[in-house]
Amino acid sequence: DQQVKQNSPSLSVQEGRISILNCDYTNSMFDYFLWYKKYPAEGPTFLISISSIKDKNEDGRFTVFLNKSAKHLSLHIVPSQPGDSAVYFCAASARTGANNLFFGTGTRLTVIP
Amino acid sequence: KAGVTQTPRYLIKTRGQQVTLSCSPISGHRSVSWYQQTPGQGLQFLFEYFSETQRNKGNFPGRFSGRQFSNSRSEMNVSTLELGDSALYLCASSLTTGIKVYGYTFGSGTRLTVV
Numbered sequence: 676d677q678q679v680k681q682n683s684p685s686l687s688v689q690e691g692r693i694s695i696l697n698c699d700y701t702n703s704m705f706d707y708f709l710w711y712k713k714y715p716a717e718g719p720t721f722l723i724s725i726s727s728i729k730d731k732n733e734d735g736r737f738t739v740f741l742n743k744s745a746k747h748l749s750l751h752i753v754p755s756q757p758g759d760s761a762v763y764f765c766a767a768s769a770r771t772g773a774n775n776l777f778f779g780t781g782t783r784l785t786v787i788p
Numbered sequence: 789k790a791g792v793t794q795t796p797r798y799l800i801k802t803r804g805q806q807v808t809l810s811c812s813p814i815s816g817h818r819s820v821s822w823y824q825q826t827p828g829q830g831l832q833f834l835f836e837y838f839s840e841t842q843r844n845k846g847n848f849p850g851r852f853s854g855r856q857f858s859n860s861r862s863e864m865n866v867s868t869l870e871l872g873d874s875a876l877y878l879c880a881s882s883l884t885t886g887i888k889v890y891g892y893t894f895g896s897g898t899r900l901t902v903v
């Protein structure tokens with residue numbers, strides 16, 4: 676059962692506009708959320724994270740929003756650049772128990788110049 | 789410093805065979821985790837090793853196993869390969885166990901194709 680879901684397999688955005696990638700989760704024990712970016716033939720690289728005690732975290736062009744009541748988080752990229760074209764994975768870690776991450780299936784972002 | 793190194797990068801095996809994949813973590817990192825990436829399932833956790841001990845295991849059959857050596861290098865083994873084992877296998881290293889504090893660095897993966 677997929678505990679972290681990314682329902683949009685792909686997204687296309689014009690350069691300079693905002694990209695919004697969405698992620699939903701089902702496990703209320705998740706308390707730490709991360710976004711990873713993956714280029715072809717490379718491993719995922721960490722982008723930004725957020726703890727469940729916050730509802731927003733910003734790092735340059737990247738902002739992650741967390742809505743705990745809706746069990747939803749989103750990644751905003753403003754402005755989008757062609758180099759942002761990649762697959763983005765949402766991931767979550769549980770409050771207790773093991774330290775592994777639960778990943779979504781990814782969203783392929785294409786930024787059109 | 790050198791990143792996480794996975795070898796080989798690509799592998800083709802026949803159904804029923806076994807395979808061993810290798811991961812060298814970042815120098816000084818003591819925790820190694822393995823993930824399987826497939827198109828429909830995303831990344832799924834296989835296991836984590838820390839100080840040569842398996843600390844955590846995902847929901848995979850016993851055909852999937854691993855180990856960690858005293859220098860923190862890790863290997864994973866898949867026996868009696870099935871077509872469905874075709875995937876990208878990713879290794880992630882961390883300074884110590886505890887994703888919230890220390891985070892992961894992923895390797896580029898080993899692409900396994902079972903024919």
